[in-house]
Amino acid sequence: MATIEMKNIVKKYGDGFPAVNDVSIDVADGEFMILVGPSGCGKSTLLRMIVGLEDITSGDMLIDGERVNDLAPRDRNLSMVFQNYALYPHLTVYENIAFPLRLAKRSKQEIDEKVREASRTLDLDEHLERKPGQLSGGQRQRVAMGRAIVRDAKAFLFDEPLSNLDAKLRGQMRTEIARLQKRLGITTVYVTHDQTEAMTLGDRVAVMKRGELQQLASPRELYEQPVNLFVAGFIGSPPMNFLPATVEGDQITLPFGTFPLPSAKAERTAGKGLLMAGIRPEYFEDASVQVDADESRIFTAHIDVREWLGDQQYAYVPYDAEPHVQDQLRELARESDSDSLRTQLVVSLDSSSHISEDDEARLSIDTDKIHLFDPSTGENLTVGL
Amino acid sequence: MRTWLNRLGMGAGFALILGWCLLPVFWIVSMSFKSQEAVTNGSPGFFPSEGGGAGWQNYIDVLQNEQFARAIINSIGISLIATVLSVTFATFTAYAVARLEFKGKKFVLTTALVIAMFPVVSLVGPLFDMWRTLGIYDTWLGLIIPYMSFTLPLAIWTLSAFFREIPWEMEQAAQVDGATAWQAFRRVIVPLAAPGVFTAAILTFFFAWNDFVFGISLTSTESARPIPAALSFFVGADPFNRPASLLAAGAVVATVPIVVLVLVFQRKIVAGLTAGAVKG
Numbered sequence: 001m002a003t004i005e006m007k008n009i010v011k012k013y014g015d016g017f018p019a020v021n022d023v024s025i026d027v028a029d030g031e032f033m034i035l036v037g038p039s040g041c042g043k044s045t046l047l048r049m050i051v052g053l054e055d056i057t058s059g060d061m062l063i064d065g066e067r068v069n070d071l072a073p074r075d076r077n078l079s080m081v082f083q084n085y086a087l088y089p090h091l092t093v094y095e096n097i098a099f100p101l102r103l104a105k106r107s108k109q110e111i112d113e114k115v116r117e118a119s120r121t122l123d124l125d126e127h128l129e130r131k132p133g134q135l136s137g138g139q140r141q142r143v144a145m146g147r148a149i150v151r152d153a154k155a156f157l158f159d160e161p162l163s164n165l166d167a168k169l170r171g172q173m174r175t176e177i178a179r180l181q182k183r184l185g186i187t188t189v190y191v192t193h194d195q196t197e198a199m200t201l202g203d204r205v206a207v208m209k210r211g212e213l214q215q216l217a218s219p220r221e222l223y224e225q226p227v228n229l230f231v232a233g234f235i236g237s238p239p240m241n242f243l244p245a246t247v248e249g250d251q252i253t254l255p256f257g258t259f260p261l262p263s264a265k266a267e268r269t270a271g272k273g274l275l276m277a278g279i280r281p282e283y284f285e286d287a288s289v290q291v292d293a294d295e296s297r298i299f300t301a302h303i304d305v306r307e308w309l310g311d312q313q314y315a316y317v318p319y320d321a322e323p324h325v326q327d328q329l330r331e332l333a334r335e336s337d338s339d340s341l342r343t344q345l346v347v348s349l350d351s352s353s354h355i356s357e358d359d360e361a362r363l364s365i366d367t368d369k370i371h372l373f374d375p376s377t378g379e380n381l382t383v384g385l
Numbered sequence: 386m387r388t389w390l391n392r393l394g395m396g397a398g399f400a401l402i403l404g405w406c407l408l409p410v411f412w413i414v415s416m417s418f419k420s421q422e423a424v425t426n427g428s429p430g431f432f433p434s435e436g437g438g439a440g441w442q443n444y445i446d447v448l449q450n451e452q453f454a455r456a457i458i459n460s461i462g463i464s465l466i467a468t469v470l471s472v473t474f475a476t477f478t479a480y481a482v483a484r485l486e487f488k489g490k491k492f493v494l495t496t497a498l499v500i501a502m503f504p505v506v507s508l509v510g511p512l513f514d515m516w517r518t519l520g521i522y523d524t525w526l527g528l529i530i531p532y533m534s535f536t537l538p539l540a541i542w543t544l545s546a547f548f549r550e551i552p553w554e555m556e557q558a559a560q561v562d563g564a565t566a567w568q569a570f571r572r573v574i575v576p577l578a579a580p581g582v583f584t585a586a587i588l589t590f591f592f593a594w595n596d597f598v599f600g601i602s603l604t605s606t607e608s609a610r611p612i613p614a615a616l617s618f619f620v621g622a623d624p625f626n627r628p629a630s631l632l633a634a635g636a637v638v639a640t641v642p643i644v645v646l647v648l649v650f651q652r653k654i655v656a657g658l659t660a661g662a663v664k665g
Contacts, residue, residue, distance in 0.1 A: 052561075053561070072565075073557070073560040074561070078561065079562070082554050084552065086552065086554035086558035087558075088573055090579075099562055103563040151563075
């Protein structure tokens with residue numbers, strides 16, 4: 001049970017490059033905190049600074065109010081699950097889980113009780129005498145977690161624990177971790193590059209880019225009120241569409257038409273020249289399946305590709321954009337570790353829609369939910385609206 | 386048809402190589418069971434000729450020879466001590482080389498290699514002089530030191546390769562689990578590097594056991610003379626008629642510890658001990 005406070009944490013390597021730059025995060029007691037971002041954003045470095053495997057260049061790291069900057073990992077009483085599990089291959093599962101207790105010189109009986117309890121919790125009873133080499137990926141993962149929960153650590157730290165598992169197992173283990181954390185009620189910091197894990201697991205999520213904290217908020221807030229272009233593009237799958245837009249009066253002009261914009265949003269953005277509009281795929285709908293479609297918010301578009309998923313479907317609408325807009329979109333995609341080959345709109349449609357490929361479809365757009373970003377700073381101009 | 390041919394070829398090849406390698410060994414074993422007279426008279430058969438067999442007499446003679454018995458004790462003692470010291474030092478050095486960034490790391494490694502390349506003979510003269518001045522000529526220590534200096538480089542190189550194979554995360558996990566650096570090293574890293582440690586130990590032991598040059602030139606009495614040197618002093622009564630069958634028995638006795646050692650440690654030298662540590 002502990003709080004973890006990071007105050008203006010900076011990590012600079014030998015060449016002066018800041019891997020983590022002035023990050024401040026408070027993790028409350030019992031909270032499930034997620035650090036998420038594309039590779040190289042400094043999230044793992046930050047986690048390793050919490051546990052003590054990396055030195056802190058400047059700033060304060062406080063665990064339970066006590067400054068731990070200069071404490072060795074073993075004196076911080078945290079437990080960590082590594083990306084590669086880092087099980088001890090020469091020891092049995094039992095001994096792997098017992099390892100921290102043996103180091104702490106606990107009595108034989110206590111060790112046995114605790115190991116059995118952990119193994120029961122994680123369903124490892126039948127594997128206790130086996131070596132890690134004989135286990136499957138999911139089982140190894142559970143052993144690594146067993147080693148973490150067996151001692152009364154102040155907090156759990158996870159470093160991309162699910163990235164080595166296949167998709168199905170990943171989903172199961174995700175639920176398992178969430179259940180375990182809720183049951184034990186232990187402060188947890190969890191690093192991932194997977195935004196789905198971030199959204200489903202976290203009480204709060206810290207989005208990082210190039211060593212800097214972009215936004216720290218609940219998953220819902222991140223999704224609905226992203227503070228900048230990066231967060232908006234990183235959170236959500238399929239990602240948010242970004243379109244060049246201009247606002248004149250109460251009207252917004254997008255590449256495929258001009259639509260009315262709520263006055264609160266228009267006030268903040270009118271006359272600011274070329275803006276970047278962020279529209280999530282589900283803000284679009286097939287006008288023909290809507291009961292009360294507003295004519296002023298309907299446009300026709302050429303459907304290039306359609307993907308039917310059963311409960312919903314995605315349609316792709318290519319559009320032309322000016323070169324500098326394209327450049328910016330490409331840059332944005334690169335920052336969040338994805339590729340955008342062409343400028344296209346991803347549209348999520350109701351599964352009952354009968355739009356087919358190569359159709360000229362009538363789509364409606366929900367401009368109430370549009371986000372407008374300043375293209376030069378990337379800042380969201382419509383936060384809170 | 387093809388596989389049959391392949392197998393035949395492979396079998397023939399193995400037989401050839403085995404014969405080539407083992408014939409001298411078999412021959413020396415055969416000779417050690419012949420009587421002295423039979424050897425002198427010429428006894429070309431593999432098995433001793435009628436009346437030419439000596440049974441175990443040669444072995445009994447060898448083992449009862451006080452000089453030889455001392456030589457065995459010397460060899461075992463010197464080789465074991467040199468091996469233990471050399472492997473212990475090499476383990477620490479190799480760990481530092483593999484894990485730490487420090488100034489002069491390259492220098493340490495190259496120096497080690499250069500020492501290993503030095504011709505053994507070229508050092509005999511200076512060592513002879515130095516050891517006599519220092520008073521360790523004809524002592525165990527006088528042999529242990531040169532053995533260590535020639536085996537350390539090899540042991541360091543072998544072990545640092547093994548240490549590099551062990552994922553860093555192993556150690557970090559141990560530290561997070563509450564281990565000091567020393568505990569992490571002893572309880573996690575050393576067990577994982579065990580195959581490397583045993584490989585280095587065997588190589589070191591071989592070198593020390595088989596050495597002749599230092600053994601003969603840095604000793605003068607049986608107080609430190611190892612087996613290979615002792616064998617060369619095994620002349621018997623008639624200097625023009627060396628007791629070949631006795632020598633053969635001595636050679637066989639000298640070989641046995643090495644064979645036993647390899648058989649014992651062979652199981653320990655298993656690769657793939659690290660399998661399952663991290664996702665492969």
